[in-house]
Amino acid sequence: MFDIGMPEMIMIFIVALLVVGPKKLPEIAKALGKGLGDLKKSFQDVKDTVEEEFKESTSEIRDAVTNVKKQIQAEADDSGKTIQKTMEDVKGQIAQETGDLNKAIDGSQDEAGKDAGTGPAVK
Numbered sequence: 001m002f003d004i005g006m007p008e009m010i011m012i013f014i015v016a017l018l019v020v021g022p023k024k025l026p027e028i029a030k031a032l033g034k035g036l037g038d039l040k041k042s043f044q045d046v047k048d049t050v051e052e053e054f055k056e057s058t059s060e061i062r063d064a065v066t067n068v069k070k071q072i073q074a075e076a077d078d079s080g081k082t083i084q085k086t087m088e089d090v091k092g093q094i095a096q097e098t099g100d101l102n103k104a105i106d107g108s109q110d111e112a113g114k115d116a117g118t119g120p121a122v123k
Contacts, residue, residue: 016028016029
């Protein structure tokens with residue numbers, strides 16, 4: 001954790017033994033160990049909380065993106081249907097106009113043929 005080797009640990013132990021004394025050293029070591037354990041537990045709790053919040057946020061963002069994707073897909077489908085219906089209407093109108101034009105052309109050809117047959121004969 002602090003990258004302390006065996007020689008450093010021995011030196012810390014000797015200094016602590018001289019400063020605190022042999023009677024109080026076990027009590028202080030116990031308190032120090034308990035404090036470090038509590039600190040480690042607190043850090044782990046904070047880490048777990050942050051990870052949980054991150055997962056929740058990620059899930060919410062994923063849900064929002066999925067909803068937007070569905071909305072875009074629905075709108076694209078609706079637009080496609082509208083375009084398809086419009087194209088079918090235009091095709092129907094074109095077919096109707098083509099039929100009307102063909103009838104008009106056929107009718108004018110029939111009248112031209114009748115007029116040509118009833119007119120004065122040229123000899």
